[in-house]
Amino acid sequence: MHNLPNLITRRRLLWAVPVVIVAAAGLGAAAMMQPPPADLDLSLMKSTDHGHYVASVEPGLSPIVTGTIHGWIVEIKTPDGKPVEHAEISISGGMPQHGHGLPTEPKVTAELGRGRYQVEGMKFNMPGWWTVNVAVKGPAGPDTATFNLIL
Template sequence: MRFPHAAVLLSCALLGSAPGCSDHPSDEDVDCQKDTRADDIVDGMEKMGERQVVSFRLVSASPSPPRRPDNTWIMALQSAGAPLVGATVSTTLFMPDHNHGTQIKPVITATSEPGTYKFEPLNLWMPGLWEITFEATPAGGSKDRAVFRVCVPD
């Protein structure tokens, strides 16, 4: 019977064209100097959240600039000019060009400095553009988020 064989071939063709990561050589050719989508990641940089509730300031990044595989970021969060203490904080790492993230979840720890949190490891395991999204919900408040775009070189 030829039908099962044709169905298998069609399935393979469809799966082969699905979006996501591949081992195509162009995946390895990352030129961060030419990628204008990435932020200039430097200690002290700050982004206001999308809802204008929380400010997210990078206190330090190690290594700096970010590179493969694991990174540690310390972030200072403020709301209405005051350190954001007791907030629910999370982060997500995502590669928009490959439609995936990382399986390693960062551990988030409040530091001794009010409103300051340590995120580690930020597992940027693959070269290319990464979106690191930080979310914070103040106690009794609205969730806010900011996206830091990082280009990780080969």
Template sequence: MSAKFSRRRLLWAAPLAILAVATAGFAARMMEPPPSDLDLSLRKTTDHGLYVASLAADQSPIPVGAIHSWTVKVTSTDGKPAANVAITIDGGMPQHGHGLPTKPEVTRDLGAGRHRIEGMKFNMAGWWTLTVSINGPKGADKATFNLVL
């Protein structure tokens, strides 16, 4: 009877121990500062070199906890405004393993390759990424930007 009790206890204890170690590791990662060599540029050539994208927050400093807007500008690599492009925005906190708390979207074409992004929100300070995905006549491409708030 005691051997049965010990095995049952072990079956419960092992998963709990694994969960505790995993939780401790995740918590430690959340407390680390962002990498010191983080590229904080808000203007980048897309991953496959099809476009150049730049981001600008409509408020400075970038607010934490409030919904706000951004402008994304998309050009060809020679600087001409990209026309007929579909743009989506996604992002999150790499150290925390979660995405944006809202679903920002492009709401308006402002001309000259510029587009209004509304519904952006960062719910806490820290390292965030924003990925601009572009689909246009040259093809689909994306650029990921780093922010530290």
């Protein structure tokens, strides 16, 4: 008889665990259904986070459609407008509200001159708010710019 309280506690825990899981899933789904912030900066040219460079992106599709792999042009300049040649550029990104990254791993495939770089392998697999991060390692040091897209 002295084990009865432990048995009742265990049964309550067995019922509580699924309830907590379902509640957490519901909160996650509600977060994904929220619209993106109203003041989202959708510009395709901006200063990098530390001001070392000015980065711009030119998607290869207009409008950008989901499910299609395509290329972009990334342009990197100094704050006074001079092209940044021979920089290392990497691309990442994802959906902030969904917590996942890009479905592909975009890569720079060519330096086109005048601070322009060809990026291949861009793909967005669903509509919504996406971020694209452009990381630059150049003569002024490493820096990053984040671009927002609504598809």
